[in-house]
Amino acid sequence: MKQRHAEIAGAGFAGLTAACALAQRGWSVRVHERADRLRTTGAGIYIYENGLRVLEAVGAYAAAVKGAPFAHTREVRDGRDRLISTHSWKGSRVFSIVRQNVINALAVAASSAGADIVTNSVAVGATPQGELILSDGTSRKADLVVAADGSNSRLRDCLGLLAKRKFLVDGCTRLLMDKTAAERAAGDGKTIEYWSGTRRVLYTPCSETDIYIALTMLDSDEIAKAVPVRKDEWKRWFPPLEALIDRLGTQGRYDRFELIKLKRWSAGRVALVGDAAHALPPNIGQGGGCAMMNALSLAVHLEREADIETALKSWERNERPITEHTQRISYWLGLPTTWPPALRAAALGLAARSKWLTAQRTRTALHRPTGT
Numbered sequence: 001m002k003q004r005h006a007e008i009a010g011a012g013f014a015g016l017t018a019a020c021a022l023a024q025r026g027w028s029v030r031v032h033e034r035a036d037r038l039r040t041t042g043a044g045i046y047i048y049e050n051g052l053r054v055l056e057a058v059g060a061y062a063a064a065v066k067g068a069p070f071a072h073t074r075e076v077r078d079g080r081d082r083l084i085s086t087h088s089w090k091g092s093r094v095f096s097i098v099r100q101n102v103i104n105a106l107a108v109a110a111s112s113a114g115a116d117i118v119t120n121s122v123a124v125g126a127t128p129q130g131e132l133i134l135s136d137g138t139s140r141k142a143d144l145v146v147a148a149d150g151s152n153s154r155l156r157d158c159l160g161l162l163a164k165r166k167f168l169v170d171g172c173t174r175l176l177m178d179k180t181a182a183e184r185a186a187g188d189g190k191t192i193e194y195w196s197g198t199r200r201v202l203y204t205p206c207s208e209t210d211i212y213i214a215l216t217m218l219d220s221d222e223i224a225k226a227v228p229v230r231k232d233e234w235k236r237w238f239p240p241l242e243a244l245i246d247r248l249g250t251q252g253r254y255d256r257f258e259l260i261k262l263k264r265w266s267a268g269r270v271a272l273v274g275d276a277a278h279a280l281p282p283n284i285g286q287g288g289g290c291a292m293m294n295a296l297s298l299a300v301h302l303e304r305e306a307d308i309e310t311a312l313k314s315w316e317r318n319e320r321p322i323t324e325h326t327q328r329i330s331y332w333l334g335l336p337t338t339w340p341p342a343l344r345a346a347a348l349g350l351a352a353r354s355k356w357l358t359a360q361r362t363r364t365a366l367h368r369p370t371g372t
Contacts, residue, residue, distance in 0.1 A: 003028055004302075007132040007142040009123035009155055011038050014274025014291035015148030016106035020058035021299030021371065022144075023113035030140070031110065032121035032132070034149075038107050040099045043174040043252075044204055044212025046071060046285035047102070048365035049092035053372035054292040055105070059112070063105035064097060067208040069189030071096040076348050079196030081240040084345050085352035092366060096189065096206040098176065102288070123149060125158040128268025130308075144308055145270040148295070151260055153276035161272065164261040168281055170198070170337050171256035173215045173227055176206075177247050183211065195344070196237040198337055199224055203244070213248065218337070225254045257281040259331055265320065266312035271298055278323050283333040286326045286364050294319050297370035319370065326364045333361070 006022050008015045011033035023029045047055070047064070055061040071094045076084040107117060125133035126147060132140045132155075147155035156162055183205065194201040198221065202214035215234065217224035223233050228250040235242045260279040265272050274291035297319045298312075305311035333351070336344040351357050 004143040006030070006144040006146060007140045008032065008146040008148060009126070009132060010148035010150060010274070010276070011103075011107070011117060012040060012148060012150065012274060012291070013102065013106070013288045014276075014295045015146065016103065016110050017054060017058060017292045017295035018146050018148060018273060018298055019110040019115040019117070020060065020106060020113055021296045022302070023110060023115040024058065025299055025303050029110070029115040031115060031117045032123050032134070033117065033119045034122040036120050038103055038117070038119070040103045043099060043176040044096055044206040044210070044214075045099045045102065045288050046094060046096055046204075048094045048285065048289055050286075050365055050367050050369055051289035051292050052093050052095070054289075054296050054369055055102075057296060057369075057372045058106070058109050060102075060105040060109040063108060064102045065095050066101070068095040068097040068101070069187065069205050069207075070094065071189045071191055071204065073189075074191040074193060076193045076195065076352075078341070078345070079194060079238050079240075081194070084195070085349045087352050094365070096191065096204045096212060098207050098210055098212070101207070123147075124154050126155045126270045128159070128270060130269035143269065144302070146298070147270060147272045147276050148274045148291075149276055151258060151275040151279045153272065155270065156262070156272055156276050159267045159270060161262045161264060161267060162260070163263045164259070166259040167219075168257040168259065168331075168334065169218055169220075170216060170281075170334065171219045171225060171254055172217075172282070173225060173229065173252045173254045175213045175215075175229070175248060175252040177211045177213060177249065179205070179209055179211055184208065194238055194241065195341070197341065199234075199237055201234070201238055201241060201244075219256050227252050227254055257334070259327060261324075261327070265316040266309070269308050271312050271315070273298060278327060280327045280330045281334050283330045284326070284361055284364070286330065289364065290323050290326055293367075293369040294323065296372070300371040322364060322367055329360050329363075
């Protein structure tokens with residue numbers, strides 16, 4: 001059989017996982033990354049059992065999780081450091097990891113499988129016939145084009161596939177900081193989420209040397225979302241965290257949360273995956289997990305069915321339900337952000353105790369992805 005060829009726009013979690021999975025199944029693959037090097041926005045990431053299974057399937061697991069701690073417990077506390085609820089993760093794996101480590105691991109696995117990764121290459125459009133159009137005016141013909149070019153996807157928009165893009169009321173500034181000697185010695189994987197009004201501080205060890213800090217706030221809260229971080233204000237909102245906040249550097253990037261849904265996940269020979277297709281808020285930590293699951297399953301369905309368009313329809317029919325469940329739960333769990341503190345504390349406590357809510361929240365993490 002003639003070797004099939006894929007052109008992929010975007011070298012993030014979705015694009016690199018697709019590159020690994022397709023190349024490992026005999027495809028020739030070229031990945032186009034707009035930046036001058038492979039890098040990711042954000043700082044840390046939680047990868048649950050579903051995402052870890054995908055990393056194992058594409059040969060990137062060991063490098064991705066090296067030095068990362070198990071994130072076994074998450075405490076929710078108020079701005080005065082009083083415990084609201086405790087969520088323990090039992091029966092499966094979850095790591096908190098430096099995001100760049102995962103990107104690097106996926107890139108090595110993709111290259112080892114034969115994929116070609118090209119930087120400074122900007123994709124601006126695609127046609128249903130399987131043509132990727134680049135910013136320099138050239139085009140690349142392929143059996144399959146994968147649009148993994150993020151929530152602002154130009155490929156998605158030129159194909160008219162967007163059904164809904166909802167910008168949410170909140171957003172987040174993400175940073176990494178060095179561990180202190182005491183934190184390195186402790187080696188603990190406990191995450192602590194502190195609430196003060198509509199503002200949050202998420203504290204997560206994510207490597208042997210790094211702490212991941214996420215500062216979450218309403219998008220309308222100009223002081224809270226300022227970068228560099230306004231340490232004086234954050235210390236006023238979270239007095240017990242003064243020493244921690246003093247350690248924050250000047251780096252960091254603010255991003256508003258959003259929810260994206262498409263009319264279809266494909267158009268002809270073009271498939272959309274990752275934030276381009278199904279962006280979601282990070283309230284259950286499954287943005288990267290869904291991106292990797294759907295990228296791997298895309299390759300599996302293409303292996304099962306020779307006709308590209310038939311395979312893409314089967315892929316969406318089988319994989320979209322669990323992704324849309326994840327989007328719904330992530331959205332619902334973000335609603336308490338704007339509630340009064342007492343009502344929010346009661347809701348968070350209920351979420352920790354309710355078996356039904358726990359089952360809905362963990363359904364995606366415990367899902368066995370296609371191809372694993």
